[in-house]
Structure formats: structure tokens, C-alpha cells
Amino acid sequence: MKKKPEKQEKQEKQEKQEKQEKQEKQEKQEKQEDKNVFDLIEGLTSVDPDQLADFEKAMSDEVIPEIVKMVEKRRMLAAKSRHWPLKC
Amino acid sequence: MYTWIPLNSSADLDALGAEISAEYDPQSIIKRLRAGISGAVKGVLIERNYVDKDYRSTYYNFYAKKGQFYRAHCVRLHFFDATVTFDAKALKLGCPDGQLQDHYFGFIVLRPTGIATIGRSVLSPDVRMGTSGYIITATHKVHLLGYKLSIQGFPSMDQHIDISVCAHVACWSILRHYSERYSVYREFLTHDITLMTQQFNPGGLVPSKGLEVSHAERVFQEAGTFPMQVPRAGKNDTSFYRQLYAYVESGFPLFAAMQSRQHAIAVVGYAWHPAVLTPIKKMQYAWDKVKSLVVVDDNHLPYHSIPVHGGTGYSAEDIDDFIVALPEKIFYPADAVDRLAPTLFQLGTLLALPPENKTILRYFITTGSALRSFMRKRESEFDPKLLETVMTLPFAQFVWIVELATAADWAAGQISARAVLDATASLRERLPFWLFHNRSKALVFNRNSVGAGAKGIRELALSGMEKTALTRLDQNLRPTQSK
Numbered sequence: 302m303k304k305k306p307e308k309q310e311k312q313e314k315q316e317k318q319e320k321q322e323k324q325e326k327q328e329k330q331e332k333q334e335d336k337n338v339f340d341l342i343e344g345l346t347s348v349d350p351d352q353l354a355d356f357e358k359a360m361s362d363e364v365i366p367e368i369v370k371m372v373e374k375r376r377m378l379a380a381k382s383r384h385w386p387l388k389c
Numbered sequence: 390m391y392t393w394i395p396l397n398s399s400a401d402l403d404a405l406g407a408e409i410s411a412e413y414d415p416q417s418i419i420k421r422l423r424a425g426i427s428g429a430v431k432g433v434l435i436e437r438n439y440v441d442k443d444y445r446s447t448y449y450n451f452y453a454k455k456g457q458f459y460r461a462h463c464v465r466l467h468f469f470d471a472t473v474t475f476d477a478k479a480l481k482l483g484c485p486d487g488q489l490q491d492h493y494f495g496f497i498v499l500r501p502t503g504i505a506t507i508g509r510s511v512l513s514p515d516v517r518m519g520t521s522g523y524i525i526t527a528t529h530k531v532h533l534l535g536y537k538l539s540i541q542g543f544p545s546m547d548q549h550i551d552i553s554v555c556a557h558v559a560c561w562s563i564l565r566h567y568s569e570r571y572s573v574y575r576e577f578l579t580h581d582i583t584l585m586t587q588q589f590n591p592g593g594l595v596p597s598k599g600l601e602v603s604h605a606e607r608v609f610q611e612a613g614t615f616p617m618q619v620p621r622a623g624k625n626d627t628s629f630y631r632q633l634y635a636y637v638e639s640g641f642p643l644f645a646a647m648q649s650r651q652h653a654i655a656v657v658g659y660a661w662h663p664a665v666l667t668p669i670k671k672m673q674y675a676w677d678k679v680k681s682l683v684v685v686d687d688n689h690l691p692y693h694s695i696p697v698h699g700g701t702g703y704s705a706e707d708i709d710d711f712i713v714a715l716p717e718k719i720f721y722p723a724d725a726v727d728r729l730a731p732t733l734f735q736l737g738t739l740l741a742l743p744p745e746n747k748t749i750l751r752y753f754i755t756t757g758s759a760l761r762s763f764m765r766k767r768e769s770e771f772d773p774k775l776l777e778t779v780m781t782l783p784f785a786q787f788v789w790i791v792e793l794a795t796a797a798d799w800a801a802g803q804i805s806a807r808a809v810l811d812a813t814a815s816l817r818e819r820l821p822f823w824l825f826h827n828r829s830k831a832l833v834f835n836r837n838s839v840g841a842g843a844k845g846i847r848e849l850a851l852s853g854m855e856k857t858a859l860t861r862l863d864q865n866l867r868p869t870q871s872k
Binding site: 337338339341342343344345346347348350352353354355356357359360361364365367368369371372374375378379381382383384385386387388389 | 554556599602603618619621622646648652724728729735736783833838843846848
């Protein structure tokens with residue numbers, strides 16, 4: 302069997318190596334994108350979720366229902382004010 | 390074709406009467422300029438036979454169809470300071486430092502319509518008598534005698550009366566600002582606006598019979614914006630005014646309607662009460678610090694200042710509905726931020742905040758990139774870890790900012806804490822935050838996984854910020870420098 306020329310063999314080897322490097326780089330990049338944003342910021346520490354219990358309760362019981370009510374109220378008022386004439 | 394009128398006093402404006410023909414109603418223009426333009430304007434260049442695209446849009450579609458002859462050309466008045474001279478023979482403008490741009494105060498177009506002749510105008514707020522504060526502006530290009538000039542201002546004009554009314558003009562002003570300021574919006578001419586209000590071309594004089602608030606909403610929607618209408622819920626609805634201020638502070642000019650006057654204006658700025666250190670007895674909002682609003686009203690020269698209460702004409706109290714033409718990705722309304730902001734004090738166990746009854750709250754919209762740019766310019770104010778956090782968080786395009794300041798902070802243009810909310814959050818989210826920080830600690834919220842809740846919060850200890858300035862984020866509006 303005829304042996305490949307040395308130059309061609311070297312080129313093929315280089316191409317293979319480049320392909321492998323590219324693949325590794327891509328995999329590394331994908332892993333970085335999959336990372337949680339918290340893994341990218343140094344110095345973060347956990348917070349006891351119980352410390353937010355009062356805030357979350359206030360949001361669920363008072364704030365969100367009031368927001369929804371107010372948004373609905375303005376929607377109803379807007380249905381009327383849409384017909385105000387403007388001509389001055 | 391060009392005439393220079395030097396102004397040593399406002400009485401010299403009378404010369405306009407001899408230079409401009411009656412169809413441009415020079416006497417009324419002289420009167421309005423005398424009352425409205427500051428003494429810093431020392432020269433007016435009259436440019437005749439000016440082709441104004443907005444007038445032409447109405448000329449081709451209306452005036453040219455009338456039995457009465459109307460000219461196709463306009464006159465344009467350009468305003469300059471004392472250093473500018475005009476060589477009438479060589480048709481050259483000159484100034485000692487060669488920087489003509491720095492001595493230009495803008496222009497007013499005069500239409501040959503006999504009445505309500507002030508057409509498309511862009512003036513510097515700095516030369517408008519009685520105007521102060523912060524104003525929404527864009528850069529408008531001006532070509533004059535081969536010079537390329539530009540002017541920072543907000544567009545305005547008189548209503549045509551016969552084919553357009555106040556509401557058309559308010560829509561036009563806002564949309565022209567958008568097309569100059571943001572490349573995503575196209576330009577609409579006066580006639581385009583009158584057509585956009587209707588589903589079909591009503592023809593004749595129908596537009597002059599006025600329009601309804603819903604028609605204005607339709608114009609903004611047709612123009613590619615996402616209009617949000619906010620009506621006032623009764624006389625004591627202070628939240629309505631806080632929201633009005635918040636949108637203006639965010640750089641969105643507002644289409645404001647006054648039902649009792651059947652009138653519409655564009656709200657384009659505001660002025661604070663003087664920053665004097667006075668003790669606070671209960672929680673306040675930035676709106677409580679507003680002295681007056683700056684509006685574009687087609688019955689006045691631009692940047693008309695109206696008080697919050699009282700006054701001889703109308704005041705902010707007369708505004709009972711507004712439309713804000715928002716970009717697409719703002720889902721969390723000001724109503725939600727207004728209610729959420731005082732609840733932030735319940736996070737006081739995690740993050741030291743000033744006492745609720747000694748705090749001034751201010752909220753507005755900005756972009757994530759504008760926030761990053763603001764912090765980058767003031768790197769020395771922040772712990773590098775906080776900077777890293779802000780640069781890393783994957784903000785949506787728009788964020789709501791809530792700033793908490795004490796009376797002392799307010800007087801110095803500083804804050805004690807800042808919360809960054811997701812403007813794309815839904816109404817029912819319990820934690821619509823990206824970040825909340827003071828000088829010693831930051832709470833960072835995970836918005837990368839739905840339902841992370843309280844478990845998705847981390848804290849970051851900050852150092853080196855105890856005594857640094859923590860500047861109020863003021864960058865959407867242009868401060869007026871009265872001349």
C-alpha cells in the first residue's frame with residue numbers, strides 16, 4: 302500500500318486537532334451559558350427564605366389584589382374617557 | 390430671500406412687521422415672541438420661500454383645493470445670540486469662535502394661512518421666558534445657507550383650526566419627537582396624523598370638528614407604539630399624578646387630556662421646588678417635590694409652564710387623563726410600581742433602609758443599558774462587586790427603577806437605596822425584582838428560573854460605599870439653562 306505523503310499526513314493531523322479544539326471550546330461555551338447567573342457573580346451568599354415570608358405574604362394578600370383592582374378600575378374608567386371630545 | 394434683524398431690545402421685533410407679509414400674521418407673531426422669548430436672542434434671520442414638509446402635506450391635501458389662493462411656501466425665522474453676524478451680500482453667517490452651532494437657538498416656521506400661522510418649530514428651552522426644569526428633547530437637524538446646524542428641543546406648532554385641532558398637534562409633536570429621537574419610528578406629517586385618527590378618509594373639514602381621546606390612542610397605535618391610557622380616578626387620585634411624573638421622568642412625553650376644557654396638550658417636562666433641606670414628617674413621592682409641569686400647548690409658544698395647583702390659566706389639576714406611547718416591552722404598569730414601592734420597606738429586615746416616614750420615593754423607567762452606562766460613568770461610587778453584578782444580570786430591555794432618599798439625600802441629589810424591577814414582569818408576580826441595594830448590601834434576584842421565589846435570592850455584602858456619593862439617576866431629560 303502506498304504511504305500518504307508526509308505533508309498530507311501532517312495537514313490531516315492538524316485539521317483533526319483543530320476540529321477537536323473547536324468542539325471542546327464550543328462545549329465549554331455552552332456550559333458557561335447554561336450556568337446560573339449566580340455562578341457568574343462572586344461573593345453571593347444564600348438568604349433565609351423565611352426572612353421574606355412577611356414580604357411575600359403582604360404581596361399575596363394585599364399588594365397584588367390591590368394592583369389588579371386598580372388596573373381594572375382604570376380600564377373601566379378609560380372605557381368612558383375614550384369618548385371625551387377634544388377640540389380646543 | 391434672507392433678512393437679518395438685529396435685536397437690541399424686544400421692541401426691535403417690530404421690524405418683522407415690515408419684512409413679513411400679512412398672510413403670515415406678523416403682528417401676532419411679534420406679540421408672542423415679545424412675551425415669550427428671552428433677551429439672549431439678539432438676532433433673527435428671516436428665511437423666505439422655505440419648503441416646509443408639514444405645511445406642504447396640508448397644502449397638497451387641503452389648501453390647494455380651496456378657491457382662496459394660498460402660497461405653497463413658508464417663512465422660517467432662525468434665532469441667534471449676540472455673537473452672530475450676517476453678511477447680507479455674501480449670505481454668510483459668522484461668529485468669533487467659528488462654532489455657529491453653539492450660538493443657535495432654533496427656528497419657527499410661519500405658514501401663509503392668515504390665522505394660527507406658527508408651523509413646525511423647534512426652539513431651545515433655554516431662551517423661553519419663564520421656563521425652567523427638566524425637559525424631554527431630541528436633536529433636530531437644521532439646514533440653513535449651507536450650514537448644518539442642530540437644535541435640542543421638542544417640536545411644536547399651532548393647530549391649523551380648519552383642518553387640525555389641539556389633539557392632532559399634541560399627537561404630531563410627540564410622534565415627531567419619537568421619529569427624531571428613536572430610529573425605530575418613522576416620520577408622520579400633519580396630514581398623516583389627521584388621517585390616522587380615522588378608519589377611512591372622512592374628507593372635507595371633518596378633522597376640525599375635533600376628535601376623541603380614543604382617536605389619539607389610535608394614532609399612537611398606528612404609529613407603531615403601544616399606547617397606554619391612564620384616566621384619573623377622582624379628584625384625590627394622587628397616584629395618577631405620581632404616574633404622570635414617572636412616565637415623563639422616564640423620557641416619555643404624554644398626551645394629556647382636560648375634559649372640562651376639551652383640550653389636549655403634550656406634557657414634556659417638569660420643574661422641582663428649590664432643593665431646600667426641610668424635615669419630612671411622612672413618606673413622600675417625587676411628585677410632591679414638583680413645582681410645575683412643562684407642556685407643549687398649541688395656544689402658546691413651546692415649553693409653557695403650568696403650576697401643579699392654582700395659577701391664572703389651567704394647572705396640572707385640570708389634567709384628568711393621559712396616554713403614554715410606550716415601546717413594546719413594558720408590561721408592568723406604573724400602577725403596580727406605585728403600589729409596590731412603599732412595600733419595599735417590608736424588606737427592611739434584610740436591607741437597612743431609611744425610616745418609612747422620612748423617605749422620598751421616586752420611580753421611573755429606563756433601559757438596562759442606560760443603568761449600566763450610568764454606573765460605569767460613576768464607578769467610584771460603587772463596590773466593584775455591585776458593578777460586576779449589574780453588568781452580569783441578564784436584564785430585559787426596560788427596567789423600573791425605585792429610588793429611596795432621605796430629605797438630606799434629596800437636597801444633595803443623592804439616594805440611600807435603589808431597587809431595579811423587571812419592566813416585563815407580570816402583575817401577579819410577588820418578586821418582580823432584579824436587584825435591591827443600599828450602601829452596604831445588595832439583594833440579587835434570580836429571574837433565570839420561573840418560580841425560584843425566595844429561594845432564588847442571594848445577598849452580596851458591599852464595602853467602600855459607606856461614605857461615597859450615591860447619585861440620583863437623572864439622565865433621561867435635559868436640564869434647562871436659562872439664558
